[in-house]
Amino acid sequence: MPEIKVHIWFEKEGGVFFGKGRYELLKMIDKVGNLKLAAKELHMSYRAAWGKIKKTEEILGKPLIEKSSNKEGYHLTPLGKFCIEEFESVYRDVNDYCSERSAKMIAKIKNFDI
Numbered sequence: 001m002p003e004i005k006v007h008i009w010f011e012k013e014g015g016v017f018f019g020k021g022r023y024e025l026l027k028m029i030d031k032v033g034n035l036k037l038a039a040k041e042l043h044m045s046y047r048a049a050w051g052k053i054k055k056t057e058e059i060l061g062k063p064l065i066e067k068s069s070n071k072e073g074y075h076l077t078p079l080g081k082f083c084i085e086e087f088e089s090v091y092r093d094v095n096d097y098c099s100e101r102s103a104k105m106i107a108k109i110k111n112f113d114i
Contacts, residue, residue, distance in 0.1 A: 004102040006095050008087075017059040022052055023087045026080050029065055035074045 009019030021042075028038035039049035057063050064080035067073070076084070 002102070002106060004098045006091075006098050008091055008094055012059050015055070017056045018083065018087065022056055023084060025049055025052060026064060026076060026084050029074055030076050030081070030084070033068060033073045033075060035065065036072060 007020065009016050011017065024042060025038060025044070028041050029035055032038050032041065035049055035053070036046050039046045042049070053064055060079070062079050063077050064083065065074045066077055068075050
């Protein structure tokens with residue numbers, strides 16, 4: 001049975017400011033407590049990871065991560081955690097709808113009579 005795939009991202013003024021990549025980056029920062037290690041785990045340069053976080057923070061006007069007590073550590077702000085939770089919820093809702101709707105489409109195609 002064919003399976004539908006969905007990719008969701010948010011843009012502002014032609015630029016992506018939140019999507020799966022930033023979601024995964026925030027999740028990894030939350031897991032490892034370090035931006036450099038999170039970037040490495042995701043096969044991304046530190047500079048690229050930092051740039052993505054900063055662009056989103058600039059657009060939102062609020063921080064997603066903040067320095068932890070140790071020198072290189074970071075942790076998510078309440079907004080960073082909220083963005084993870086909301087992205088998961090939106091993705092789940094959209095994916096559920098698309099799966100249901102595509103199943104109906106496939107059923108109609110199978111029953112289509114020329």
